[in-house]
Amino acid sequence: MxxxxxxxxxxxxxxxxxxxxxxxxxxxxxxxxxxxxxSIGLIVESMHIAGKAHGFTTTDKAVKDIIGLSLMKGIELLYPQASAEQKLLIQQSYADYYIANSQRTPFxxxxxxxxxxxxxxxxxxxxxxxxxxxxxxxxxxxxxxxxxxxxxxxxxxxxxxxxxxxxxxxxxxxxxxxxxxxxxxxxxxxxxxxxxxxxxxxxxxxxxxxxxxxxxxxxxxxxxxxxxxxxxxxx
CATH class of the missing domain: 3.40.50.1000 (HAD superfamily/HAD-like)
Incomplete structure (x- = not known):
């Protein structure tokens, strides 16, 4: 080996x-x-909230699989059917929710x-x-x-x-x-x-x-x- x-x-x-x-x-x-x-739980939750706000759904596993990539690259992989404008809106909704709840992410x-x-x-x-x-x-x-x-x-x-x-x-x-x-x-x-x-x-x-x-x-x-x-x- x-x-x-x-x-x-x-x-x-x-x-x-x-x-x-x-x-x-x-x-x-x-x-x-x-x-x-x-922070993984909050990332998954935030992405579900953001996607649903703009008419898209995905799975927990799919979200976990894109963690580590840049946010927009992850959104593009999760929601390839979304328009460029929708992807930007999902990104903003994700950021808004994550920031509002970021006190839930300790070391x-x-x-x-x-x-x-x-x-x-x-x-x-x-x-x-x-x-x-x-x-x-x-x-x-x-x-x-x-x-x-x-x-x-x-x-x-x-x-x-x-x-x-x-x-x-x-x-x-x-x-x-x-x-x-x-x-x-x-x-x-x-x-x-x-x-x-x-x-x-x-x-x-x-x-x-x-x-x-x-x-x-x-x-x-x-x-x-x-x-x-x-x-x-x-x-």
Whole structure:
């Protein structure tokens, strides 16, 4: 089996080849929704509300499958029969509902303690997200978490996942190499993005995609819970 094949570790075990040893990673890049923040339920609810407001319906699974993409790209995939004007209206209805209810999206426990520990270990932390800049800044403000991250990159600044431009921008800004970094995400697009650069990846099974869907993308590591992620990264 390739060293890059999925290694589903019981969190405290970190025994892969040296180039994948997480203790050596100086740059840790996170997806946001479904990885750091418990927001998947609200995203699904918001998309249903927005679609129905303009005469369209979809399924929970279909919405989860587009999480990680930019919002408009997701809407185009969910509602291909909608006109350009309708897609813009769905986007606005989604944003209105999500913003009005965003107090319902806390960090997963124990994510904030994990971020604090990683900072204390002198790791550099960053975010690469399918959110727009305005949306990410809003949740960073609401969660008082700007200070954890040396850089954040959004889909409206560098293209929608799995385009790796967000990751390459972060590497360039932080003057780090691919071998210095690990990317953590909950969608197949996250793992595809990391794989396109040959970057070490951690797939988390508690977000959008199923364990089997993520395993098929061959992440370097795969964990079931936020606690397991924290133990793996902070070991």
């Amino acid at each position: 390739s060293q890059l094949a999925t290694t589903k570790v019981p969190a405290k075990t970190c025994q892969l080849a040296d180039q994948h040893h997480l203790a050596d990673k100086t740059l840790i890049i996170f997806d946001w929704d479904g990885t750091l923040m418990d 997963f426990a124990p994510i904030e303690n994990m971020l604090q520990t990683l900072q204390q270990q002198n790791r550099r932390l960053a975010v690469a997200t399918g959110k727009k800049r305005k949306g990410l800044d809003r949740v960073l403000d609401a969660s008082d978490s700007h200070h954890y991250f040396v850089m954040t990159r959004c889909a409206d600044e560098a293209g929608s996942k799995p385009d790796p431009q967000m990751l390459t921008d972060i590497l360039q800004c932080t003057e780090q190499q691919v071998s210095d970094a690990v990317f953590i995400g909950d969608s197949i697009y996250d793992i595809q993005m990391a794989n396109s650069l040959g970057m070490t990846s951690i797939a988390v099974n508690y977000g959008t995609a199923s364990s089997d869907e993520l395993a098929a993308q061959q992440p370097t590591y795969q964990v079931d819970t936020p606690q397991a992620l924290a133990e793996l990264l902070c070991a």
